[in-house]
Amino acid sequence: xxxxxxxxxxxxxxxxxxxxxxxxxxxxxxxxxxxxxxxxxxxxxxxxxxxxxxxxxxxxxxxxxxxxxxxxxxxxxxxxxxxxxxxxxxxxxxxxxxxxxxxxxxxxxxxxxxxxxxxxxxxxxxxxxxxxxxxxxxxxxxxxxxxxxxxxxxxxxxxxxxxxxxxxxxxxxxxxxxxxxxxxxxxxxxxxxxxxxxxxxxxxxxxxxxxxxxxxx
Numbered sequence: 001x002x003x004x005x006x007x008x009x010x011x012x013x014x015x016x017x018x019x020x021x022x023x024x025x026x027x028x029x030x031x032x033x034x035x036x037x038x039x040x041x042x043x044x045x046x047x048x049x050x051x052x053x054x055x056x057x058x059x060x061x062x063x064x065x066x067x068x069x070x071x072x073x074x075x076x077x078x079x080x081x082x083x084x085x086x087x088x089x090x091x092x093x094x095x096x097x098x099x100x101x102x103x104x105x106x107x108x109x110x111x112x113x114x115x116x117x118x119x120x121x122x123x124x125x126x127x128x129x130x131x132x133x134x135x136x137x138x139x140x141x142x143x144x145x146x147x148x149x150x151x152x153x154x155x156x157x158x159x160x161x162x163x164x165x166x167x168x169x170x171x172x173x174x175x176x177x178x179x180x181x182x183x184x185x186x187x188x189x190x191x192x193x194x195x196x197x198x199x200x201x202x203x204x205x206x207x208x209x210x211x212x213x214x215x216x217x
Contacts, residue, residue, distance in 0.1 A: 022048040027069040032113045035127060036066060036121060063131055063215035070114070070135035077105035082150065084093050085150045091157065092206060095169075102173055107188035112181055119182075141166050157209040165209065172201045186199040 026047035028038040041062055046054040059065040078101040114132075122129035144166035152159040153189055159165050175197065180186030189197055190198060207213070 008203055011058055016058075019048070019050050021052060023055055023058055023065070024069050024072045027065050028073060028110060031066060032110065032117065035117060036062075036125070036134055066092060066128070067131050067135040070132055071139065073110055073114070074105065074136050074139060077101040077108075078140060078143075080143065082145045085154070087146060090201060091151055092151055094147070095118070095202045095205065096198065098102060098147075100195075101168075101192065102140070102170060103189075103194060103198055104176060106178055117180055137170075144169060151209075157206065158211045158213070159209050165205075166208065169201070172205065173198070177202075 010126075023044060026044050026080045029041070030043055030047055039062070041055050042052055044065065048055070055065070060066060078098065082098050082101055085091075118129060118132050141163070145162045148157075148162035148165050149161050150161060151157050177186060177189055177197070181188055188194075
């Protein structure tokens, strides 16, 4: 799915990118506060301080804008480069960076409110739920799956089913704490407590997939 970025190298490009960021910021605020159905492209344009034509020049329709807003939120905490495997970086460090970013993302106010919104809208509009899933959760699982395939090929860990392992990794990070947060009966882990949780998950994951460990087969 195209992000509709301007590819011009002319003097207008920085301004175009700034407008795009303003539109995405406005979209995230309005989708969360008003819901998807009650957020119009006109309202996004007014909130961003641009014309409706400018909004459509960057995002062809509201579905594309919603998808791009979800991806932008994910990119804030988990840029695509997080799922690379640098030659000289220990696997544990790579996994810790991803785990910290993901943990911050899922426990942020924006993410929690968006998930609550999608729980409400999902049964009413399956297409919208699919757009959200592909732009957010599925994108991250795919990135993690590709990374874990490379890790398996390197021999550092033995991961026969990288897709399953990627899903297990993220589910472990969410844990019961994120469920309590979504239900409104808990607070997000922060500081040393959050770091301890992230490290515990990474250590458990690496131990499960150590080469020669029969539980990884």
